[in-house]
Amino acid sequence: MDDAGRALVDPSTPDTVRVLVADDEDDIRDLVCLAVAKAGCTVVRSLGDGAEALAAARAELPDLVVLDVSMPGATGLQVCEALRSDPATAGLRILLLSAGASSEDIARGLAAGADAYLPKPFGVAALVRQVRALTTGQPA
Amino acid sequence: MTTAVLDRSAPRQRVRQLTAAGVRGSVRGRLLPWAATMIATGGLLYAGTGAPATMLLAPVPVLVHETTRRLGAQAATIARLQEERTALATAVQARADELDLATRMLAARAQTMTSVIDAVTEQSIIGTDKDGVIRVWNPGAEKMLGLPRVDVVRKRSIVEFHVPEELESVAEDVGTAPGLAALVHAAQERGSDVRDWTYLAADGGRRTVAVAVTPRTDDRGVHAGWNFVGTDMTEARANEKMKDQFVSLISHELRTPLSSILGYLELVLDDEDETLSAEQRKYLTTVERNAHRLQRLVGDLLFTAQVEAGRFTLQPEDVDLAGVVRAAEETIRVTADAAGVEVGVEVPAGGLVVAGDAVRLGQACDNLVSNAVKFTPSGGRVTLALREVWQTPDGAVTAAERPGAVPVAQLSVQDTGMGIPAGEQGKLFTRFFRASTAQRNAVPGVGLGLTITKAITTAHGGTLDVVSAEGQGTTFTLTLPR
Incomplete structure (x- = not known):
């Protein structure tokens, strides 16, 4: 996967839950993509830059956006706020990932508009549960 | 006639x-x-x-010897008076000598005090009258604030060396007028107060100073003014901040690679399609166990940095401490069995609920239990006892309610381990401190567990006490309001 992002599946495929993943750490990004796949969803774009992730989210309108907080281009918090302030993207589900694990970090993430916040290091199973919960509306 | x-x-x-x-x-x-x-x-x-x-005249029986007797008596009186005068003069002289000695002693004492105060060049000692007008200004103050004594004493107020906004902020918090009232409010309430204040030096520079404020009384015990003894903490505070930022940054940066290590390990270990050999699984489990250990260390480092920076918050809810204690015992059971340490649990059958942060209280309990097992040699015993008791203002604990006593939950973690030397017990809660017994016996750890436990306890309004005898064992007692 490259930072410019690429579609892993045909975005037009119906009946699949489409997820956009953005994290500047290649290893983590790949891990998140694997977890998304384990959750039965499809990764439509995978990027390492916040500004590119925002543009991709506006273009793709995925069912779920998984964002790292600390990214070049724009932070996950900024992307989150931008998506929430735009009526076209305000309804997207957003999961924030971050190495910031304090209650203040989590509160900031939720205040920016995230639906859920998962501090690193996270387990794959926990991430899979969160993806499923956010895409199906079932509790994690 | x-x-x-x-x-x-x-x-x-x-x-x-x-x-x-x-x-x-x-x-x-x-x-x-x-x-x-x-x-x-x-x-x-x-x-x-x-x-x-x-x-x-009629003959009067007054004879010569009577006159002599009278004269003798008068002479005796005169002699007595002379003696008294001499004694009085001696006493007056003695008092004068005493006064002279006392005056010289006072002068010597004043000289000693002055020389001691003048010898303090690295701490500011500032004395003011009741209105804050400066009366004492030592060389330390001269050095810290850049003004000679002659320019300050009786001419300047202590308030002039403080940042107005800081005084206003404190005044707003405590509900006093800004200025001297805000500066001395806490000392007035509690008898003394030590906290950081920002001093304004003559060159406009700002210094972070830990100032001890105490009221001063005159020889009749009447309030006469205030003492301000300050230690310049500007560099120390900057270093602490830098250290905390460094710890925070490093911990933060460690979490990302840890995410990769733990995440991919999980994928490998849980992959049902890939069959690992028993040996491979054992090696990967070891990697995973150590990655989790590293994760805990990173968490502890981050947590202590938050505590130091005052950014530590609780998520309060009703917590059953009996459940917390049982969970701690379950967590440590495997380790304790391997170490040959018996762990006993005594908790109220109906549970014991307190208001607190379940995760943090669990962490505090885990730390105490884990320490007890770590420091107890094979064959020893660790007892976790949770009691629902009452505590009087003097700290005494009773099983039954008493007037003035408050209900508390008390958890004691008692071990028969190596103990902590008496001289080191005061430092136990200091970050990164490790007892000599721990180092001698190569007990693993970095000295954060008790710091964290103490911080959690304090944040819950509780206390953490220790009783220990080297070679006999240690008991930590955690007391929380209920």
Whole structure:
């Protein structure tokens, strides 16, 4: 996967839950993509830059956006706020990932508009549960 | 009526006119009857050679020896008075000597105090009157704030060396007027106060100073002013901040690679399609266990950095401490079994609920239990006892309610381990401190567990106490309001 992002599946495929993943750490990004796949969803774009992730989210309108907080281009918090302030993207589900694990970090993430916040290091199973919960509306 | 008196004792006879009153007035005594009659009738009273007027008087039994006795008595009185005067003079001299000595001692003491205060060059000692006008300004203050004593004493107020916004902020918090009232409010309430204040130096520079404020009284015990003893903490605080930022940054940066390590390990270990050999699984499990250990360390480092920076918050809810204690025992059971340490649990059957942060209280309990097992050699015993008790203001704990006592939950974690030397017990809760017994016995750890446990306890309004005897064991007692 490259930072410019690429579609892993045909975005037009119906009946699949489409997820956009953005994290500047290649290893983590790949891990998140694997977890998304384990959750039965499809990764439509995978990027390492916040500004590119925002543009991709506006273009793709995925069912779920998984964002790292600390990214070049724009932070996950900024992307989150931008998506929430735009009526076209305000309804997207957003999961924030971050190495910031304090209650203040989590509160900031939720205040920016995230639906859920998962501090690193996270387990794959926990991430899979969160993806499923956010895409199906079932509790994690 | 007058009487002529012929006095033959005089060289030349002369007649004096006398009255009875005059005779009585010239001599003391009672007139003989006939003399009185003679005087009354105006006849010649007496004419004799050298006869004094006292011959007209009735004989009085006053003899020479009586006069001598009287004189003696007077002389004795005079002697006594002289003695008294001498004694008084001696006493006065002694008092004068004492006063002189006291004056010299006071002067010497004042000189000693002055020289001690003047010898303090790295701490500011500032004394003010009740209105904050500076009366004492030592070389440390001169150095810290860049002004000589002569420019400050009786001319400047302590308030002028403080940042107005800081005083206003404190005044708003405590509900006093800004200025001196805000500066001394806490010391007025509690008798003394130590906290960081920002001092404004003469060159406009700002210094972070840990200032101890105490009220000062005069020799009659009347409030006379305030003392401000300050230690410049500017560099120390900057270093602490940098250290905390560094710890925070490093911990933060460690979490990302840890995410990869733990995440991919999880994928490998849980992959049902890939069959691992027993040996491979054992190795990967070891990697995973150590990655989790690293994760805990990173978490502890981050947490202590938050505590130090005052950014530590609780998520309060109802927590059953009995459940927390049982969970801690379950967590440690495998390790304790492997170490040959028996762990006993005594908790109230109906549970014991307190208001607190379940995760943090669990962490505190885990730390105490884990420490107890780590520091107890094989064959030893660790007992976790949770009690629902009452605590009086003097700290005594009773099973039954008493007037003035408050309900508390008390968890004691007692071990039969190596103990902590008495001289080191005061440092136990300091970050990165490790007891000599821990180091001698190569007990693993970095010295964060008790710091964290203490911080969690304090944040819950509780106390953490330790009783330990080297070679016999240690008991930590965690007391929380319920």
